[in-house]
Amino acid sequence: MKEQELYLLDGNSLMYRAFYALPTTLTKSDGTVTNAVFGFTRMLFSLLEEREPDLLGVAFDLAAPTFRHQEYEDYKGNRKETPDELKPQFGIVKEVLEVLEVPIFEKEGYEADDLIGTLAQRAEEEGYQVTIVTGDRDNLQLITDNITVMYNKRGISDIIDYDLEKFREEYELEPLQLIDKKGLMGDNSDNIPGVDGIGKKTSTKLLKEFGSLENVLANIDRVGGKKRKATLREQADRAKLSKKLAEIKVDVPLEVDFSELVLSDYKNQQVYDLFMELEFSSLISQIGGHQKLEVTDYQLIESQEGLEELELTEQVAITLDLSGPKLEQELAGVAVVTSEQGYYCNLTIDKLVDWLEDIFTNKKVLMVGAKEQIRYLLQQGIEVKELSFEPLVADYLLKPSEKEKGFAELVVSHLQREIEDGAEEELLVLQTSLLFDLEEELLPKLEDNELLSLFTEIELPLVSMLAQLELTGIKVSSSELERLSTKLAEKIADLEERAYQLAGEEFNLNSPKQLGVILFEKLGLPVIKRTKTGYSTSASVLEKLKGQHDIIPLISEYRTYTKLKSTYVDPLSDYINQQTGRIHTTFNQLVTATGRLSSAEPNLQNIPIRTEEGREIRQVFVAEEGKKLLAADYSQVELRVLAHISQDEGLKEAYQQGLDIHTKTASEIFELALDEVGQEERRKAKAVNFGIAYGISDWGLAKRLNITNQEAKEYIELYFVRYPKVKEYIDNTIAQAKEEGYVTTLFDRKRYLPQINSNNYHQRSFAERMAINTPIQGTAADIMKLAMIEVNKALKEKSFDAKVLLQVHDELVVEVTESEIEAVNRLVTDKMVSVVELAVDLEVDSKVGDNWKDMSELTIDN
DNA sequence: CAGCAATGCAA
DNA sequence: TATTGCATTGCTG
Numbered sequence A: 001m002k003e004q005e006l007y008l009l010d011g012n013s014l015m016y017r018a019f020y021a022l023p024t025t026l027t028k029s030d031g032t033v034t035n036a037v038f039g040f041t042r043m044l045f046s047l048l049e050e051r052e053p054d055l056l057g058v059a060f061d062l063a064a065p066t067f068r069h070q071e072y073e074d075y076k077g078n079r080k081e082t083p084d085e086l087k088p089q090f091g092i093v094k095e096v097l098e099v100l101e102v103p104i105f106e107k108e109g110y111e112a113d114d115l116i117g118t119l120a121q122r123a124e125e126e127g128y129q130v131t132i133v134t135g136d137r138d139n140l141q142l143i144t145d146n147i148t149v150m151y152n153k154r155g156i157s158d159i160i161d162y163d164l165e166k167f168r169e170e171y172e173l174e175p176l177q178l179i180d181k182k183g184l185m186g187d188n189s190d191n192i193p194g195v196d197g198i199g200k201k202t203s204t205k206l207l208k209e210f211g212s213l214e215n216v217l218a219n220i221d222r223v224g225g226k227k228r229k230a231t232l233r234e235q236a237d238r239a240k241l242s243k244k245l246a247e248i249k250v251d252v253p254l255e256v257d258f259s260e261l262v263l264s265d266y267k268n269q270q271v272y273d274l275f276m277e278l279e280f281s282s283l284i285s286q287i288g289g290h291q292k293l294e295v296t297d298y299q300l301i302e303s304q305e306g307l308e309e310l311e312l313t314e315q316v317a318i319t320l321d322l323s324g325p326k327l328e329q330e331l332a333g334v335a336v337v338t339s340e341q342g343y344y345c346n347l348t349i350d351k352l353v354d355w356l357e358d359i360f361t362n363k364k365v366l367m368v369g370a371k372e373q374i375r376y377l378l379q380q381g382i383e384v385k386e387l388s389f390e391p392l393v394a395d396y397l398l399k400p401s402e403k404e405k406g407f408a409e410l411v412v413s414h415l416q417r418e419i420e421d422g423a424e425e426e427l428l429v430l431q432t433s434l435l436f437d438l439e440e441e442l443l444p445k446l447e448d449n450e451l452l453s454l455f456t457e458i459e460l461p462l463v464s465m466l467a468q469l470e471l472t473g474i475k476v477s478s479s480e481l482e483r484l485s486t487k488l489a490e491k492i493a494d495l496e497e498r499a500y501q502l503a504g505e506e507f508n509l510n511s512p513k514q515l516g517v518i519l520f521e522k523l524g525l526p527v528i529k530r531t532k533t534g535y536s537t538s539a540s541v542l543e544k545l546k547g548q549h550d551i552i553p554l555i556s557e558y559r560t561y562t563k564l565k566s567t568y569v570d571p572l573s574d575y576i577n578q579q580t581g582r583i584h585t586t587f588n589q590l591v592t593a594t595g596r597l598s599s600a601e602p603n604l605q606n607i608p609i610r611t612e613e614g615r616e617i618r619q620v621f622v623a624e625e626g627k628k629l630l631a632a633d634y635s636q637v638e639l640r641v642l643a644h645i646s647q648d649e650g651l652k653e654a655y656q657q658g659l660d661i662h663t664k665t666a667s668e669i670f671e672l673a674l675d676e677v678g679q680e681e682r683r684k685a686k687a688v689n690f691g692i693a694y695g696i697s698d699w700g701l702a703k704r705l706n707i708t709n710q711e712a713k714e715y716i717e718l719y720f721v722r723y724p725k726v727k728e729y730i731d732n733t734i735a736q737a738k739e740e741g742y743v744t745t746l747f748d749r750k751r752y753l754p755q756i757n758s759n760n761y762h763q764r765s766f767a768e769r770m771a772i773n774t775p776i777q778g779t780a781a782d783i784m785k786l787a788m789i790e791v792n793k794a795l796k797e798k799s800f801d802a803k804v805l806l807q808v809h810d811e812l813v814v815e816v817t818e819s820e821i822e823a824v825n826r827l828v829t830d831k832m833v834s835v836v837e838l839a840v841d842l843e844v845d846s847k848v849g850d851n852w853k854d855m856s857e858l859t860i861d862n
Numbered sequence B: 001c002a003g004c005a006a007t008g009c010a011a
Numbered sequence C: 001t002a003t004t005g006c007a008t009t010g011c012t013g
Helices: A009-019 A037-049 A067-071 A087-099 A112-127 A135-142 A166-170 A178-187 A200-210 A215-216 A226-234 A234-248 A269-278 A283-286 A302-311 A347-361 A370-379 A391-398 A407-415 A424-448 A450-472 A478-503 A511-524 A539-545 A553-574 A612-620 A635-646 A649-656 A659-668 A679-693 A698-705 A711-724 A723-741 A761-799 A818-834
Strands: A005-010 A055-059 A129-134 A147-154 A158-160 A291-293 A299-301 A313-325 A332-336 A342-345 A365-366 A417-419 A474-476 A586-588 A599-602 A629-633 A742-744 A750-754 A802-807 A809-817 A844-849 A854-857
Touching: A005 A009, A005 A112, A005 A761, A009 A037, A009 A087, A009 A112, A009 A129, A009 A147, A037 A129, A055 A112, A067 A234, A087 A166, A087 A269, A112 A135, A112 A147, A112 A742, A129 A135, A129 A698, A135 A147, A135 A679, A147 A539, A158 A166, A166 A178, A178 A200, A178 A215, A178 A234, A215 A234, A215 A649, A226 A234, A269 A283, A283 A586, A302 A347, A313 A370, A313 A424, A332 A347, A332 A424, A342 A424, A347 A511, A370 A450, A391 A407, A391 A424, A391 A450, A407 A417, A407 A424, A424 A450, A450 A586, A450 A761, A450 A802, A474 A478, A474 A761, A474 A809, A478 A553, A478 A612, A511 A553, A511 A761, A539 A553, A553 A612, A553 A844, A629 A761, A629 A818, A629 A854, A635 A649, A635 A679, A635 A723, A649 A659, A659 A711, A679 A711, A679 A761, A698 A711, A723 A742, A723 A761, A723 A809, A742 A761, A750 A761, A761 A802, A761 A809, A761 A818, A809 A818, A818 A844, A818 A854
Parallel strands: A005 A055, A005 A129, A129 A147, A291 A417, A299 A342, A313 A365
Antiparallel strands: A147 A158, A313 A332, A332 A342, A586 A599, A629 A809, A629 A844, A742 A750, A802 A809, A844 A854
16 A cells, blocks of 8 residues: 655745735735635645645644743744734634644644654654645755655745755755754844854855764864854854754654544535635635526416416516617517516517516516616617616625626625526526525625615616616717818828928837837937836826927827827717617716716717817717707716815805805915916816815825925815815724725715725725725715706606716716707706705706707706 | 737716 | 726737
8 A cells, every 4th residue: 555645734834925925905805814814725725636645734833932932032033023914814724724624733832843843753653654845944854755845935836845865965965964054054034043154055064074063063173264163162052052943843742643634525515604704716616616506497488378377476586588789689588587486488579568567567676687678678668667676786885896797706606606507598597586585685785784775766776767878879970970080080190290200210109119219219308207118108298398309299189189089089980879870878887986887888978078179079979950968067066075074164165155166275275365366276276176085195286286295285284274174084084994994975885995904005095095085976976876866757757858868977968859958957957956965055057059069058047 | 819008088 | 196987009928
């Protein structure tokens, strides 16, 4: 029989290795750092897989002082204290080992090394083949014919295997002489002194000649060098002590029966549960993954009669089996699940209309991926009432910072189950049935987090609203687009040619790399800023170089026009739906960490407006014949929200008195009367106002305003003197975030900030700025969402010929028939300003026009 | 072809 | 070393 292999792991040194190899950003969602535990466990697993040990044990140090400390009080005296983020991980890793049923060795007064040394030697005597796994070279002294060392050099996969041969080759000594060597040269990491002036080379040389430390000391006369002789004589005791400290004990009193160190089957439920708790999803798949879900039985319904005979419970989960591109989807069937039974119905949509309408009117409906399905239903002219549950939205509210998850991932993370592959219909019914389980799981979680009313009153109703927005789309004039494209192409071609001439060669103007070479090497312009990979050629850099060379303004202009053409004008045509002549963007409700919406394919929330050239693009977004576009935007919602949540008197007063807030701030920080504030002061004050909401730094403000840090600092300080409660708000919010681990909006939306207590300055500061900004931006987002729902409801109730087309964070774009403009404006404005009562009034500015560019202000007269 | 870096557009 | 996004081009693996 082959010798049994025993693996002994040095828990402490491997945990240290893992800790420094992996980022401390590896945490559970509550912020608990688990990087070392994860790294250690991964090492352990790869060891199990690659080496298939027969027996295994892990040794740990205990906090108590060891005999070495008693011998020498400075033992390990220069060692830094265990990092705070590592300390608690030892407890966790022991839990892991416990559920894996891996024996742990620890004994007061001894280090892991001593336990390993003792165990290794005894196991060898009993005929086992031993491998020590460690990140500490000291263990190499234990090597024999039957004891080898897997030395973890650094990281978690850089491993060197030492056997006797390899050791002799590298050290030119016998393993046990390593102790003598330490006696001579010491060990800085353990604060073992050794003998002054003797290092790696000399110690090896001496030991090769004399064999042991004792022999060296007995033959000092024969050691070369006058000075060295003297030091050795003087420090003989120190050397002996050093040797003693370096020697690993092999006689620790321990009771052990090696045959019991056999590995159990670690792929069990307990391990699974612990890994779930630790959020070690990649390791879960290594232990066999999640419990698989059986595919449910279901009844196939192929006739309208069968459909109408169905006895549905009060709650119904539905999934429409849709495929195909947006707005051209085909329905393959529909899965319906009640609390008792699952069905799959393959009737065509025209035969389903009445039945679906009935359900959406009279039942509580659970859906996943509801927006797309509702959009389809609306397209088929089916009226859809409110949803009662949607798991993706629920999950988003619980963890808004995480990347968007799919349904399967939700099942894994909330139900701890995996969906097995199967036939399409079966899967769909199974998935639909899981909506009940997810609801049961997630509603209490929402409740616990006080997110239920946000969920039911804002997010769920919004799903249908967004479906409607997307379905409606906005009309785009393709002839206008073409005109713009041609115009831009001409300008670009001209600029390109002139730029090449000034550069003296042709190159790719779009490549920052090539442009950098031309500007900073060929033309010798001064380098203003560098990026990770080379010279920066950003707009701010070009701005500073203006006047130094004629090519600079050409490049700036070129950038402007190519940006407009390639990002906005040209791609927009591809998004025009040929049937509707409109662009139907996708609004994503599950993306932002603060609660805002986002828009994509195309993004209609970043259409240019600030410069005249860019603004022209808005001309292509037009109202239908006989209608107008109405744009209603909140005036400075975020600053008003700040006034409300900070309750700062100065800020509140400014709004109550109807002052221009930036002028007011300018008058405060520049100590001017309101009518003395000039354009420049107002501009600066505006930047300060914005900066405050973003968690400003003097450095950042200075950069933005092109002023000195000192000046920026003064502005900020003065701002806080004038608006003291804003300062209080900032301090309190950060303090609260550090305490609770999260911040909230006025409507209880939550955002976790696990980095807020990080030791890393950069990460911590970033989290602090998020803590400041999220309640402001997020509350504004809440307000707008609520307004959208209210506006939509009211437009429908009053049967106006008007539809909301777009939301751009603080603006709603409505398409309205000409005769109803005034009434609709009144309604929209009224709903927008009255969704919530703040310490300051909300204000809305409205404009109307034939397109999104040429708009004139609208006023409401009473 | 995927993914990253640099750049720049919006609120 | 100012918040939240999305999309482009260039370029690398």
